[in-house]
Amino acid sequence: SDPSVELRKSKELFAAFPAVVAYDQRRRRGLDVVEPRDDLDYSQNFLWMTFGEEYPAEVVDAFRVSMVLYAEHSFNASTFTARVITSTESDLHSAVTGAIGALKGSLHGGANEAVMHTFNEIGIDKNESREDAAARAKAWMEAALAEKRKVMGFGHRVYKSGDSRVPSMKEALDKMIEYYGRHEMLGLYDGLEKAMAEAKDILPNLDYPAGPTYHLMGFDTDMFTPLFIASRITGWTAHIIEQRADNALIRPLSLYHGPDQREV
Ligand SMILES: CC(C)(COP(=O)(O)OP(=O)(O)OC[C@H]1O[C@@H](n2cnc3c(N)ncnc32)[C@H](O)[C@@H]1OP(=O)(O)O)[C@@H](O)C(=O)NCCC(=O)NCCS
The missing domain is CATH 1.10.230.10 (Cytochrome P450-Terp, domain 2)
Structure with missing residues (x-):
């Protein structure tokens, strides 16, 4: 729960996810891995590692816009999931895993x-x-x-x-x-x-x-939600760090609607 360790883990996931997505897209097409390049920025590298070619500036810009817009969006279902998991004092990777599960549904990131x-x-x-x-x-x-x-x-x-x-x-x-x-x-x-x-x-x-x-x-449809995840990892991990810094267990109550007493 040391904030500097949480930040390191967050940065590692932020760095790893584009490679996971890019390589999965290539694997699906039977293509070899393309190494990242130091002279390219995040979006240029993402497209380079996925398609093995340098995309023109217009396309890179459109991709960048999508990554920025997907990065963070307050208390949406997946971020809330990450907050709830963190609030039990579980670990960062479990919170991110739970968030992915919430995001992939078609009413959210799917x-x-x-x-x-x-x-x-x-x-x-x-x-x-x-x-x-x-x-x-x-x-x-x-x-x-x-x-x-x-x-x-x-x-x-x-x-x-x-x-x-x-x-x-x-x-x-x-x-x-x-x-x-x-x-x-x-x-x-x-x-x-x-x-x-x-x-x-x-x-x-x-x-x-x-x-x-x-x-x-040129992305396969199955890759769209993983692309969203590669970006939203920033928002999720920021929320996890914030929740951890001032934690209280998130435990909603429910309102019961039904008969006052049921015969058993
Ligand atoms: C996002 C979503 C869950 C929000 O739902 P919500 O706030 O509960 O919306 P409401 O239930 O208040 O919607 C009001 C009415 O519009 C309808 N409606 C809402 N979104 C609709 C959609 N995408 N297609 C058809 N009808 C829709 C509802 O069925 C409801 O109809 P009714 O009054 O006849 O029952 C819903 O709009 C949806 O399912 N969208 C599609 C999934 C999606 O794109 N998710 C990504 C969100 S960023």
Whole structure:
């Protein structure tokens, strides 16, 4: 529980996670490990170690934006999990492991992958016009909402009038769409967003633009949530250190709703 030891462990995880993600992406493609380079910064190295090539500045910048936006976000479900585990005087690695378990669910960090599953379910056709893609996406959304489906990448527990992180991430996505010349993806994006706003007045969250951005960069969908984790390790470990410094066991009470007395 020495703060300097906790900080060292935190930095080690922050340094190790990008390599774990990059190498897992390469392993899935049967590719050899690419060593990090001292002359590259965090985002440049992450992409270099994943794809084995130096990505252009526009793409690196978009990736950097996603990493900054994902890094910390107050008392979300995974950070709260890390706080609860730390509050029992358990160790930092257990708190991070628990946080990963909470984050991977589709209502939290798993949503960036789920967004891509939605795009795939609608169907991505590189040769389709932006307008046609938007019309198909709109029709898909109307059908999904009629079936009372939860559409991932929309809505937020806290932000009821828009996620403040979305404009920066959407700007990064727009640049990637321009860079890769994939206007049909913008059609899908706009079509879903517009139909959701019209039908339920629910707005996108950060995972909505982040998912297609990672897709355009060349990441497999299964890697999107691990990318989120590689960034959020900063927020989690900062909270763990803070919790440890002034700890009290987190133990909520529940309100019982039911019969006063039950016969047994
Ligand atoms: C994030 C989330 C759990 C917040 O939920 P919440 O605060 O409980 O939202 P509410 O229950 O107040 O939502 C109000 C209504 O909108 C609906 N709604 C909310 N998000 C929705 C979504 N993504 N798709 C469809 N309907 C949605 C709810 O079903 C509810 O409908 P009802 O009144 O007919 O029952 C929810 O929006 C969601 O599941 N989103 C998808 C997962 C996601 O993208 N997670 C990443 C978050 S950063």
